[in-house]
Amino acid sequence: MHSDDPTAPLAPLTQAMLRAAKAAGAEAADALAVEGRSVSIDVRKGGLEQAERSEGLEIGLRVFVGQRQACISSSDTRPETLAAMAERAVAMAREAPEDPYAGLADSQRLAMLRSADGLDLFDPTADPDPAMLQEDARRAEAAALAIDGVTQVQSASAAYGQQAIWLAATNGFSGGYARTSRHTSCVAISGEGTAMERDWCGEGRVFQADLPAPEAVGRLAGERAVARHGARRPKTGAYPVLYDERVASGLIGHLVAAINGVSIARGSSWLLRAMGEQVLPKCLSLIEDPHRTRSSASRPFDAEGLPTRARNLVADGVLQGWVLDLASARKLGMESTANAMRGTSSPPSPGTTNWALTQGTASRADLIAQMGTGLLVTSLIGSTINPNTGDYSRGASGFWVDNGEIVYPVNECTIAGNLRDMLGRIIPANDARPHLAHVVPSLLVEGMTLAGD
Structure with missing residues (x-):
């Protein structure tokens, strides 16, 4: 994903989808492109338990033929796929029941603001590397285990995600924005056997700098689990x-x-x-x-x-x-x-x-x-x-x-x-x-x- 503007590749993609829809016979259409990536690290007993990384691009096309509509989605953005998608969507719409309430917004009602400027939804700092996420999860786990009465930590996790979206429609709308997320969570257990009690704490923020320290998350998970004992x-x-x-x-x-x-x-x-x-x-x-x-x-x-x-x-x-x-x-x-x-x-x-x-x-x-x-x-x-x-x-x-x-x-x-x-x-x-x-x-x-x- 482009770090300077994650939405940059998405705008032309949605316009290509709208052109394909028109060429296939749609009277109106809207197109959505969503690109995201995420990294999640789980730690157990101080060591790496699981690491997940996902990256993907999803596109969705909605077409209208009269008062009939159909939606279709894909993760393949090749031009021939867009054309085939549009043709299939139009064929589906022609077979769909009429919906008197379906249709795009009137163009004079559309939003003038077409970006998230001023909303602070995207943290421009560098992505945390997996080692940093693992260390955050380890620190949360250690803080939970340090609470007197905690018998084990079921899981401690740290995650990062970034998503960009772009929406375009034949009524003239075209806009998009990106958002980031950062999470730390911990699940602690007190007691043994049938007397085990579990509780957790999780914190999420848009900006990494706003996220509480992992120790605070682990400590609270541990204290909550111990309070539930008995x-x-x-x-x-x-x-x-x-x-x-x-x-x-x-x-x-x-x-x-x-x-x-x-x-x-x-x-x-x-x-x-x-x-x-x-x-x-x-x-x-x-x-x-x-x-x-x-x-x-x-x-x-x-x-x-x-x-x-x-x-x-x-x-x-x-x-x-x-x-x-x-x-x-x-x-x-x-x-x-x-x-x-x-x-x-x-x-x-x-x-x-x-x-x-x-x-x-x-x-x-x-x-x-x-x-x-x-x-x-x-x-x-x-x-x-x-x-x-x-x-x-x-x-x-x-x-x-x-x-x-x-x-x-x-x-x-x-x-x-x-x-x-x-x-x-x-x-x-x-x-x-x-x-x-x-x-x-x-x-x-x-x-x-x-x-x-």
């Missing part, structure tokens, strides 16, 4: 549940999923008739901001070339709008909210970028003291969520709180409730991490049903 099942009953910041964004994620245009257009959402209604406590807002700098989910335009912008999904507790791409917007008689996302092999569908929930004034410790007796959840597994009613049930583990103090670790329990009721009474802490794509603090929910012993 876990037992909690009592059954109705109790307050505090979702730790590590898992709280998942709770808000259920709300975001329920306002996705595909679910709304299908009529299968527990928030189907909630537009303009109270869905969170009055003082809370949920803001999507695709332009946050140095964030892994930021982007200047969506997968249909429309300009992205910050907006309220929820303002002062009241639901403001759906998450829409062009097709779902047309189906609902609305305008796209520039939330289209896509891969190379399928048409766009709506999705979100960065979002943040209003933080509270209390610390997590304040909320633990306030909840009296209940459950602090640090890990969730499996889920049963009824998309039509919002009925919610999830396996959970964490810590039992008695008289406002953490008293022992718990596992193998189920928490249940109804999302509409739960979200209507959440109390946020002030501990959200601002670098994450989804910035959500710890959340206290009163009166959940808990099934343990």
Whole structure:
């Protein structure tokens, strides 16, 4: 990949795909090229356990013949392949059922900003070499093993990735950008045999310089695993549940999923008739901001070339709008909210970028003291969520709180409730991490049903 501008080879490639589509008889088309490379190193017992390197270029072409569309993808960019791809895509489109909602964006609606300038999505420093990644993973593992009570480290990893994308369409859009990512993670185990407990820590950043030291990652993984030692099942009953910041964004994620245009257009959402209604406590807002700098989910335009912008999904507790791409917007008689996302092999569908929930004034410790007796959840597994009613049930583990103090670790329990009721009474802490794509603090929910012993 060209280090000076990783997108440079992609723009002409997408134009070649559009020319091939027109030559094959397409009335309109869009083309996507994605080039990436990644290196991942796993360490175990101080030595190299696994090294993975991948490099690849994927291209995707979507063609329209009237109101019929078809998508096709490939990793072969030779001119004869592009021609064959286009011909096959047009033949597929002619056989496809008519879709009254398919089609490109109107050219006057397209984004003016067609690069990620100012968003800081690409770290221009040299790629870390594998030896440096191995050393980072080794340091994380050593820090975890140094924690008293850690019996083994299941894995310690360090990874780097770089990706460039370019989108072009026959409506005149042509734009692209590159992004980088850097990760360190560690999974530690305390106890032996059937009493083993596992926990982890992972950190990811766009810029290498922003990544915490590997020792901090390993230490936290070790401390978390040791804290879970001796876990037992909690009592059954109705109790307050505090979702730790590590898992709280998942709770808000259920709300975001329920306002996705595909679910709304299908009529299968527990928030189907909630537009303009109270869905969170009055003082809370949920803001999507695709332009946050140095964030892994930021982007200047969506997968249909429309300009992205910050907006309220929820303002002062009241639901403001759906998450829409062009097709779902047309189906609902609305305008796209520039939330289209896509891969190379399928048409766009709506999705979100960065979002943040209003933080509270209390610390997590304040909320633990306030909840009296209940459950602090640090890990969730499996889920049963009824998309039509919002009925919610999830396996959970964490810590039992008695008289406002953490008293022992718990596992193998189920928490249940109804999302509409739960979200209507959440109390946020002030501990959200601002670098994450989804910035959500710890959340206290009163009166959940808990099934343990």
